Amino acid sequence: MKIKVKKIKNPIIVHSLSKFELLKWDALWAYHPCVIQHGGMFYLLYSGKSMKWGISHGIGIAKSTDLKTWVKYSKKPILTAESSGWDSDFVAHGYVFKEGNTFFMLYDGSKKGRWREEIGLAQSRDLIHWEKYPNNPIFRAGSHWWENRHVSRCCLFKVNGWNFLFYAGHDGASERIGVAKGKTIFTFKRFLKEPVLDVGKRGEWDEKSISDPRVIKYKDRFFMFYSGIDRNGVERTGVAISSNLSTWKKYEGNPILDISEKSWDRISATRADIKKFHGHYYIFYSGRKNYFYDIGIAKMEIT
Numbered sequence: 001m002k003i004k005v006k007k008i009k010n011p012i013i014v015h016s017l018s019k020f021e022l023l024k025w026d027a028l029w030a031y032h033p034c035v036i037q038h039g040g041m042f043y044l045l046y047s048g049k050s051m052k053w054g055i056s057h058g059i060g061i062a063k064s065t066d067l068k069t070w071v072k073y074s075k076k077p078i079l080t081a082e083s084s085g086w087d088s089d090f091v092a093h094g095y096v097f098k099e100g101n102t103f104f105m106l107y108d109g110s111k112k113g114r115w116r117e118e119i120g121l122a123q124s125r126d127l128i129h130w131e132k133y134p135n136n137p138i139f140r141a142g143s144h145w146w147e148n149r150h151v152s153r154c155c156l157f158k159v160n161g162w163n164f165l166f167y168a169g170h171d172g173a174s175e176r177i178g179v180a181k182g183k184t185i186f187t188f189k190r191f192l193k194e195p196v197l198d199v200g201k202r203g204e205w206d207e208k209s210i211s212d213p214r215v216i217k218y219k220d221r222f223f224m225f226y227s228g229i230d231r232n233g234v235e236r237t238g239v240a241i242s243s244n245l246s247t248w249k250k251y252e253g254n255p256i257l258d259i260s261e262k263s264w265d266r267i268s269a270t271r272a273d274i275k276k277f278h279g280h281y282y283i284f285y286s287g288r289k290n291y292f293y294d295i296g297i298a299k300m301e302i303t
Contacts, residue, residue, distance in 0.1 A: 003239065003256045004301045005283065011264055011294035012070050012284075013046060013062055018292065025058050025077050027051045031286035031293035032093050032153075032212070032271045036103075036127070042067055042277070043127050044284065045105070046295060047092040048077060055115065056081065057092035059107060061127065067282065067297065079107060079122060079130050086137055087120060088112045093153045096127070103127055104185065106165075108152040109137060116141060117150040119167065121185065139165065139180065139188055146176045146195050153271075156185070157215040157222075157245070163188070164245055166196075166224065168211035174199055175211040177226060179245065197226065197240055197248050205230050205255050206238060214274045215245075218302055224248060225256075225283075227270040234259060235268035237285060257283060257298060264289050265296060274300070 013033070016024035026048025034045045042064045049057050058077030062070040081091045087109025094107045105122045120136035141151050147169025154167035165188050168175045176195035180188040197213075200206040206228025214225045222242045229235050238254035257269045265287025272285035281300040286293050 002303050003251065003253060004303070005257050005298050006300075007257075007260070007265075007269075007298040008068075008296065009263070011287065011296045012064075012068070013044065013072070013295035015048075015292045015294055017051075018294075022051060024048075024075065025050045026060060028291070029057075029293040030295055031288075033284040033286070033295050034094055034096050034273045035275050035282075035284050036096050036098070037277060038098075038103075038127060041065060044070060044295070045078075045094045045096055045127075047094070049293075055090050055110070057090050059091060059094045059105075067277065073128065078128055079105070079132075081109070082132075084112075086111050086118065087132075090115070090117065095155050097156055101125065105130060106154050106156065106185075117152040117170070119151055119154055119165075138186060139167070142169065142178075142190060144169070144178075144190075144193055146171050147178055148172075150175075151178075153212045155214050159217075159245070164215070166213035166215055168213070169195060175209040177210055177213050177224070192246065196246060197224065197250075200228065200250075203231075205234075205236055207231055208233070212271045214272065216274055216276070225272060225274050227272070228255060229270075233267075235270035237270045237272050237283070256300075257285060259287075264294060268293070269296075 017027040029049035032047040059079040060077040061073045064070045089112040090110035118137035119139040121133040122130040124130045149172045150170035157164045177197040182188040208229040212227040236255035237257035240248040242248045268288045283298040
């Protein structure tokens with residue numbers, strides 16, 4: 001098996017400061033995309049960071065008819081932090097899926113004065129107006145050694161009547177990827193004590209931290225795409241393969257999405273969403289050449 005990836009040259013969503021819009025909610029960062037098709041349009045939800053002091057984030061949206069040209073929906077994010085409570089300082093990393101006529105968003109939140117990311121839920125009928133679940137967060141940091149600081153940056157995969165939640169667990173120094181499952185999105189339970197995917201060996205491209213899982217099924221195998229960070233802080237995207245969603249083996253050709261030495265993504269090409277539209281796989285990813293994140297797109301072929 002081989003995986004080939006071809007990047008589109010320029011980013012499709014840029015941070016607003018690059019257009020001299022200093023006061024926008026996504027002035028510094030536009031990153032962590034999640035793309036969904038609805039009503040003949042493509043919608044890209046993404047996280048943004050403003051110029052405010054601290055870790056303040058929000059989640060916004062852009063739309064497109066062709067995956068090439070994107071228009072940001074409005075000047076304000078569609079999901080923001082509350083004035084108090086568990087997500088009073090930080091709302092980011094949305095993952096959207098649809099059940100019936102309702103859209104659901106899993107997202108990360110953290111309260112003021114204590115950076116502890118956990119996972120909440122919101123719902124919408126139109127992808128624009130969202131209502132947060134009153135009993136958030138629905139998934140909290142665990143007691144296991146590798147996830148007792150944060151749980152965040154998750155995705156949902158459904159199979160055989162089960163909802164599998166793949167997520168990043170943080171121990172205070174590194175992130176690793178774990179899994180929980182439930183018959184509903186409100187009943188996730190951990191069933192493994194250890195992460196399903198660990199950081200790489202010393203000197204490897206993902207030795208420092210891994211996160212941002214995205215799981216798809218390809219033929220008779222499951223593919224997990226994930227972010228990896230090396231000892232120098234360079235961020236890339238790799239994939240692991242499984243037959244049972246619990247035991248994973250990293251692809252020998254990793255990373256599948258690498259940085260470009262002389263382009264806008266020369267430090268980061270990661271925090272990606274993988275989707276299949278019109279028979280083709282696309283990678284929507286976060287990239288940067290300095291401090292500022294933008295969002296790009298690549299085409300992927302699996303043979």
